[in-house]
Amino acid sequence: MALLNYLKEYRSRMGINQTELGKLAGVSRQTISLIERGDYSPSVTLALKLAKICQVTVEDIFEYKEDEES
Amino acid sequence: MTRDSQEPKKINSYKKTGLIMLAAALFSAVLGLLTMLLLGGRTDDIQTGITDILSFIQRIMLPALLIITAVTIVLGERSIRRLRAIGEKIRETEDEECDRWEYEEEKTGAVGVMSNILSQVLCVLILSAGYSVKYINDGNHKNVLASCLVFLGCHAYNSFCQIRYIKTVQAIHPGQKGDPSSRKFRQQWLDSCDEAQKELIYQSAYKTYCAINTWIPILLVFTMLGHLFFDTGIMAIVVVAVIWIVVTGSYLHSCVSMKGTKLRE
Numbered sequence: 001m002a003l004l005n006y007l008k009e010y011r012s013r014m015g016i017n018q019t020e021l022g023k024l025a026g027v028s029r030q031t032i033s034l035i036e037r038g039d040y041s042p043s044v045t046l047a048l049k050l051a052k053i054c055q056v057t058v059e060d061i062f063e064y065k066e067d068e069e070s
Numbered sequence: 071m072t073r074d075s076q077e078p079k080k081i082n083s084y085k086k087t088g089l090i091m092l093a094a095a096l097f098s099a100v101l102g103l104l105t106m107l108l109l110g111g112r113t114d115d116i117q118t119g120i121t122d123i124l125s126f127i128q129r130i131m132l133p134a135l136l137i138i139t140a141v142t143i144v145l146g147e148r149s150i151r152r153l154r155a156i157g158e159k160i161r162e163t164e165d166e167e168c169d170r171w172e173y174e175e176e177k178t179g180a181v182g183v184m185s186n187i188l189s190q191v192l193c194v195l196i197l198s199a200g201y202s203v204k205y206i207n208d209g210n211h212k213n214v215l216a217s218c219l220v221f222l223g224c225h226a227y228n229s230f231c232q233i234r235y236i237k238t239v240q241a242i243h244p245g246q247k248g249d250p251s252s253r254k255f256r257q258q259w260l261d262s263c264d265e266a267q268k269e270l271i272y273q274s275a276y277k278t279y280c281a282i283n284t285w286i287p288i289l290l291v292f293t294m295l296g297h298l299f300f301d302t303g304i305m306a307i308v309v310v311a312v313i314w315i316v317v318t319g320s321y322l323h324s325c326v327s328m329k330g331t332k333l334r335e
Contacts, residue, residue, distance in 0.1 A: 017164045028245055031266035033169050040266045 004063040008036045010054040025049050098291065102298075109299055116300055127199035128210070131217045134196050139224040142189040146231040149182030150238060157242035175242065182235055186228050197221045279321055286314045 011021050011032075018032040025032070025046065034040035035050075042050070051058045109116060127134070156178060159171040200206075200214050233250045240246050248258035260271065289310045296302040 018168070019164070027264040028243065028267060029168065030172060031264050033165070034266050040269070043265055046265060 002065055003038070003041050004065055005035060005038065005061055006063075007032070007050060007054075007061050010056065010061060011036075014054065021050075021053065024053050102295070105295060105299055113299055113301075120300070124199050127196060128205060128213075131196055131200045132213055132220065135193060135217050135220040135224065138189055138192050138196070139220055139227070142185070142224055142231075143227060145185045145189075146182065146227065149178060149185070150231070150234055152178050153182070153235065153238050153242075157238065160242055175239075179235065179239065183232075186231060189224060190228055193221050193224050279317065282313075282317050286310060286317075290314070 011018070014021075016024075018036070019029045022029045022032045026049070027046065031040065031042075031046075035042055047058050047062060051061055054061060153175065156171055156175045160168055160175065163171055197217055200210065200217060206214050236248070236250045236255075240248075245262060245264075246259065247262035248255045252258065260268065263271065290307065293302070293306040293310055297304060297307060
């Protein structure tokens with residue numbers, strides 16, 4: 001997976017659980033869980049929303065890493 | 071690594087498709103020949119066998135429907151009870167543990183829905199055996215009437231069970247909206263899903279479309295062979311063909327109208 005994310009770390013720093021973050025972002029807890037596990041790449045809108053909630057930039061939460069083979 | 075070695079090997083699609091069609095034609099010819107050799111001279115025996123099976127089903131129609139209804143109620147109640155218990159766990163737990171319970175919820179729901187559908191299909195198949203004017207006119211109208219009543223009871227239970235299942239899920243996940251008695255329920259449910267849930271639904275829907283497109287040609291071959299050797303009638307072929315047209319038509323209509331909407335926006 002080329003998209004890494006540090007959402008779990010930022011959420012932990014804020015001291016909230018997935019349900020609370022989901023409520024703040026207007027999505028379900030499952031979606032937050034999927035993003036944290038790297039099983040789902042959020043839309044730009046949701047990524048921006050999450051960054052705003054965590055008071056960081058999108059690049060702080062999400063990192064695109066080139067595959068070594070490509 | 072050189073550029074050449076990175077490029078994927080070119081496949082001649084026409085040649086490959088031609089070979090697949092040739093293999094399918096050969097397989098069909100062998101299947102037809104085998105069916106002819108094995109069953110060709112025994113079509114009367116087979117038709118007698120089918121008639122015997124039908125009359126057996128007609129005899130056991132009422133008790134069979136009663137058993138299916140009883141099993142459906144037991145499984146349905148068990149499924150709803152388990153779902154409610156899982157709901158409690160989902161409310162109590164957080165993060166990774168909650169993920170596990172939500173997976174259990176999905177599994178329990180899937181088993182519940184599948185047993186619901188299986189029960190309905192079995193009921194329809196069994197009732198169909200006796201659902202003929204000829205059978206009713208042979209003095210079996212009381213048996214058919216009682217079977218119809220049990221069938222309707224089972225169908226009503228299944229419908230209410232589906233509503234209870236939806237309401238239980240909505241109680242666990244208050245974000246999921248939709249009135250199960252409304253004709254627009256599916257749209258209301260989809261509208262209440264967030265982007266990740268929608269993606270899951272779209273992926274599952276596409277996989278279903280692919281599965282249908284794999285199974286329908288196989289079913290068409292079987293129904294055609296059935297008609298060829300056992301004179302099962304053209305109705306089964308027509309039904310499968312209509313389902314194929316409706317499914318493909320709905321999919322293509324959805325694709326075209328969505329692109330049209332995006333152009334107009």
